[in-house]
Amino acid sequence: MKLAFWRKSSSDDQKRVAAVAAPASNPLAAALRRITGATPDWSAIEASLLASDVGLEAATALIQAARGSGDGDGRSRVRAAALALLGEEKAASDDEADVLLLVGVNGVGKTTTAAKLAVRAKGSGLKPLLVAADTFRAAAIEQLRVLGNRDGIDVVEGRPGGDPAAAIHDALMLANARGYAPVIIDTAGRMQTRAGLMDELAKIRRVVAKVAPERLTHVLLVLDGTAGQNGIAQARSFDSSAGIDGIILTKLDSGARGGVALAVRRELGLAIKWIGVGERPTDLVPFDAEAFVDGLLGAPAIT
């Protein structure tokens, strides 16, 4: 089953990306406007990248790369360096995945993102199934049930306090029998430092591989757009225990720019697949590297 088409960005999507990418009043934008001259103001560019949570290490690396590259103003050189970094594709794309396992720390927006992915799949004519496998957080299952009912999407519910792997097993059996795809699984939030909970993810992955070996499974790390440099530690830990196939960057309507995802890309090679840009069911859109990088750098310089 090809899901590539439901990743296509509509013009409506692009408007929403533009809305969050263009800062209303970025004090750094003013500083950036000064840098169109012959000598780029690297410290202003650095300040902008830092304010976007790119982090000192990645920001320094980008500026280093930009310094070494030939022409253009400093901003467009850094922009090109960032785009080159984001353009280096990791092996497979997730276009054909039909089991999506959402993982992440507490409070990043996994449950709402699961519902948004399902809405998007349904809108593309698919028959998605939501799996409420967060059996730990109080009322997480109710939350996904309400969202599924609202959006007309079937939900398989785990038992509060029960084994999430069991719920996922049952859901995949149902999906196999009734032809649901994609199967979108919401898991409990877990701090990446909790070894036992990280092991649970590895177990869940094994269950999926056993029950639905023919389904291509992608594990998507949901990363809070307001996260700082700890996002790198989160990605590293989840990648090593569950194997991450891509990043979903949420809450980019908060004013945060999610620059840590660039640092994650640089250190771990994990690609950003989707971004969350609002609270409506349709506010999840495919990642757009150019809009993202423009956001990190603040407003485009006045031409």
Next chain:
Amino acid sequence: MFDALSSSLRASLRRLTGSGRISAADLDAGLADIRASLLGADVAAPVAARLLEQIRERAQRSEIVGGLGAGERMLGILHDVLTEVLGGSGRELDLRERPATILLFGLQGAGKTTTAAKLALRLMKEGRRPMLVAADPRRPAAAEQLGILAAGIKVPMHREPVGTPVSEIGTRAIAAARRLGLDVVIIDSAGRTALDDELLEELRELRRVTKPRERLLVVDAAVGQTALAIAQGFSGAAEPTGLILSKLDGDARGGAAISIAGGAGIPVVYVGTGERSEALERFHPDRIANRILGMGDLATLAERVREAEIGPGADPSAEARTKAAEARALRGGMTFDDLLSQLRQMSSLGPIGQVVKMIPGMGGMAEQAEAAVASGELKRTEAMILSMTPETDPSQGREAGKAGEKRSKAPVAEGGDAPEPLSG
């Protein structure tokens, strides 16, 4: 908590070992490392810049004090600056009113609902009679979540049907608390991903009808550079009186605390340190600054010892025994029995690495201590002490004030492993 910040700061300052006046080059190098460390900990760049300026000024003024090296002086200056930024010696919540009202707010996913339950449990343990109020009229199952948590800690919860305006929720909740004779009302307000007008208007309404003296902003410890903007966004409508930093049990470095305290003047009052309802701790700025710098945190350690002893199921005579042991230790006459009881108490305090970090000068030894536990070394020590008889225990003789020191040459533990020096 704050582990990574402390280790990288220590690493950067260890390089400044020169005595005498701090040279300009050393100062620049030290400040650059401190900057990298603060930014890596997600301290907002403008706040970090201001801190660095303060540190530079004071370091330049710093006079040579009896043999202190440049690094030590920088540590002292850093400690002072961080303590000042974090709010001096901390503050108590103002809960004088009956009922006292606490309004919690923050962005979506910050951990408001979990924090509300933790705060209720904490206040209940302090002898208060709290009530929780679900004032998020929109998030699906938000009230159910609070209801489940409230039931778990046996605290009454007030909720209204979905769609009830927050002003009515607030008014009725306060009335209900009065009627039930409850003395603290904790209001869990709605979260949003963005600070929109609707949310801020809701907070104003809640404030108008419930007049909360404490208005606490809940922020995720992993939040990056936007922490300050988030705090400032809430400032107009909510005028935060304090900050609760949630999810500090992960490895987030928690620079948001410094961003918000330093940039918006909002002091941290509590930190969330786990998923259980008990996992909410008082925030002590001076202690945390010590901890960031790896200077140890004896006050917190002492507090944890008391909590471990006075908690439910505690041995009533434990306190007296500890006092006696402390007195012996001060006289230099600590016995192996005392050591054994200390080892056992320490294991009830939590992971040994966390405990060791609280001891001054031991910040760098946490990993060694964890390794000692993992290798069973402490268990072996315990077994050795247990296999001693009063006759073979060299410390007993000393405690009794007899000529026991010589007996330390006697076999220490015939039944145990080959004895190695305990002081290893």
